[in-house]
Amino acid sequence: MARKLSMKDAINEAIDQEMRRDPTVIVMGEDIVGGTGSPGEADAWGGVLGVTKGLFAKHGDRLMDTPLSESAYVGAAIGAATCGLRPIAELMFIDFMGVCLDQIYNQAAKFRYMFGGKAETPVVIRAMCGAGFRAAAQHSQMLTPIFTHIPGLKVVCPSNAYDAKGLLIQSIRDNDPVIFLEHKNLYGQESDVPEESYAIPFAEANVIREGKHATVVTYGQTVQRSVDAASLLAKEGIDCEVIDLRTLSPIDMDTVIESVEGTGRLICVDEANPRCSIASDISAMVAQEAFDALKAPIRMVTAPHTPVPFSPALEDLYVPSVEAIAAAVRKTVGAQHRVM
Amino acid sequence: MNQSITPLVMPKWGLSMKEGTLSAWHVEEGQTITPGQEIMDVETDKIANAVEAAEGGLLRRRIGEIGQIYPVKALLGVLAPAEVSDAEIDAYVAAFEVPVVNEVDEDQEPSYLTAETARGRLRYAHRPGRGNPIVLIHGFGGDLNNWLFNIDAIADAGPVYALDLPGHGGSTKAIADPGLDVLADAVRQFLEALGLQDVNLVGHSMGGAVAATVALRGRGLARSLTLISSLGLGEEINSAYIDGFVAAESRRELKPVLKELFAEENLVSRQMIDDLLKFKRLDGVKEALRGLADAMFKDGKQTRSLVHELQAIPIPIQIVWGAQDAIIPAAHAKALPRAKVEIVEGAGHMVMMEAAGRVNQAIAGIERGLAL
DSSP: OEEEEEHHHHHHHHHHHHHHHOTTEEEEETTSSSSTTSTTGGGOOOSTTSTTTTHHHHHGGGEEEOOSOHHHHHHHHHHHHHTTOEEEEEEEEGGGGGGGHIIIIIIIHHHHHHTTTOOOOOOEEEEEEOSSSSOOTTSOOOOHHHHHTSTTOEEEOOSSHHHHHHHHHHHHHOSSOEEEEEEGGGTTOEEEEESSOBOOOSSOOEEEEOOSSEEEEEOTTHHHHHHHHHHHHHTTTOOEEEEEOOEEESOOHHHHHHHHHHHSOEEEEESSOSTTOHHHHHHHHHHHHSGGGOSSOOEEEEOOSSOOOSSHHHHHHHSOOHHHHHHHHHHHHHSOOOOO | OOTTOEEEEOOOOSTTOOEEEEEEEOSOTTOEEOTTOEEEEEEOSSOEEEEEOSSOEEEEEEOOOTTOEEETTOEEEEEOOTTSOHHHHHHHHHHOOOOOOOOOOTTTOTTEEEEEETTEEEEEEEEOOSSSOEEEEOOTTOOGGGGTTTTTGGGGTSOEEEEOOTTSTTSOOOOSSOSHHHHHHHHHHHHHHTTOOSEEEEEETHHHHHHHHHHHHSTTTEEEEEEESOTTSSSBOOHHHHHHHHHOOSHHHHHHHHHTTOSSGGGOOHHHHHHHHHHHHBTTHHHHHHHHHHHHSGGGBOSOOOHHHHHHOSSOEEEEEETTOSSSOGGGGGGOTTSEEEEETTOOSOHHHHTHHHHHHHHHHHHHHHHO
């Protein structure tokens, strides 16, 4: 039965339920237990922001604190995955992916292809992403496009607690490497979450709001901001459809294109930097597949092409705001119609 | 207060409804309304539907304005005979107070209850009332919320219980040896756990066959049987619908399937699709649905007919069907010569949603007939 749960607790519950269901699920990462082998480990901190708190007490040494050596334990998780386990490796911040990137993009992502489909790598790499947490340039990035670019990786970025639980369960059950990105600003987001286990299939975008004048496509933290912008615009008589992609690879372009065919206008909202982003990717695919449906130029609302600033005032300006999204929609809807 | 004045109010559809938008009036002031007539359209964030008059009378005043949002039980119109003066109606409107809808903490969901049985945990909803109980059993892939237009309206005739069958809604999902007998046994255990007997059993679609089986096997449990668009009265069933429903994993796959359930396709709301997808994603649901479908409607044919047994059972039976039913043909309504039959034009398989007023009258009517 459904009850309200925060995204943080929903992620914890997903890991807990899958560990109960499947003995091959293990968890490893820096401080995920919070002091294995030391007194008080059973109620230790459990991750930087406490997402894995309490799991060690339930599942014991299937959770392992690792040394500060990302390339070692991410490599170990990938190796264990090829040998029959379903490891979840937690990397704290996506920003640290650089130090173990070879293991991910040149090893895990390639095995299925290089061994003729005979090797599977059912590993999940969890990491916090995104800005708005006053954590500065090296702990705030939205690196979704980097992983989406690499064939062989699946990339998930939930916007709410219900989706986080179902998508993480699907990620753990999936037989390919999954990069599971948790926006740290959303850990406190609450929604109705069933107590039972459930899996949300990949490449199934969620149409959060139906509308006829413009399609806003987004994911992660900017989903709620886009919904708020749509509510604002509704009072001005502009009716927006809002699509939460949920997974970036594989991606549900059918839902996006079907929507654009209905509205004729597309606004892509992406917290990532603008060049080679999810926003530019979707814009290109819609321009190619649904150009005839477009009544106005596609518009992108993204972070600027700079690192995330440490100044709180500047950081607040960095992430696409409700007002910036609303302004982009107004501009698109007001744009002169293309001469047919 | 003039007793001959009858208020028309904003209905309450389901637990979470607090307000609704009046989207259209279908009747004019000065017009005489008959019970069951569609009088207005109401929209909530979950569903949009026509409101049918529970009682007839002369519409003296339209108070609800189109496009406005009103709380549940707010006064939208006034019925009164011609001899009631305008002044009396003015006084009635001025004095009308919106009854307080019992404030429930949504997080607690107190209106959902559970019964522990040997067939697992069964979720149910209850509306208190006086008289013999009315037990509502949903169909394949449904849940107790299929009765959202009925559960409150029929509580005048008796206490109402609507349960989720095993594999459905908030009940235990795993079903050992899925089939009609297991579902009927679960309902029997549910009645036993709650100490209910001599009940009016109401079943929709697969739930109709379940209700009939309970009545046939457990003498004394049922005092009447209302079968709505029911399984078990003929051979045909739309297997494309069943397979499509079981297989659908996305909104785009599920929406066209659900449209087959209704004569008025617009009743398939975004919220309805979302709720069903959330149910279908739960672990164990797909296996439960596949198991039930294979046991009860294999290869596009219903596997068991209850017609012969139902001819002989010594309790009143009524059959209600939507004339435009695209899942089980309405012709099956005539399979049981002894039953009272009501075919509702303009309604599909989900007749209790599309023509709630007619179905509510039938359900309340059979209990009132017995209570006389």
